[in-house]
Amino acid sequence: MTDASFNLAQLERRPNWYDHLGKVEAAIREEDRINTIRWQAGWTADEGGWYAPCGTSESDWELEGYPLPEDPRFPAWASAFYHYEQLDQSS
Numbered sequence: 001m002t003d004a005s006f007n008l009a010q011l012e013r014r015p016n017w018y019d020h021l022g023k024v025e026a027a028i029r030e031e032d033r034i035n036t037i038r039w040q041a042g043w044t045a046d047e048g049g050w051y052a053p054c055g056t057s058e059s060d061w062e063l064e065g066y067p068l069p070e071d072p073r074f075p076a077w078a079s080a081f082y083h084y085e086q087l088d089q090s091s
Contacts, residue, residue: 002028034070041069041078 002025010017038045042053050058058068067074 037070038068041074043069 002021007017007021035045038050044051044053048057052058052061056064061068067077
């Protein structure tokens with residue numbers, strides 16, 4: 001995950017760097033997992049953060065109480081949401 005030069009630079013600044021390296025790399029893997037899931041769900045990101053395909057920001061999305069793409073409830077929620085959205089459009 002991290003490269004040798006980064007680890008050495010951190011070791012100079014923080015003598016206990018290697019004590020925390022496993023946690024740092026686990027956090028990097030988790031961030032990569034979330035990013036992949038969100039990209040696959042059609043979300044986009046820029047300097048302002050993440051945005052749903054409809055343009056809603058991540059914070060507004062959460063304020064509405066909707067699950068994020070990495071939430072295990074998201075597939076069922078999205079299926080129901082888009083089903084009802086299609087029904088509304090056909091009326």
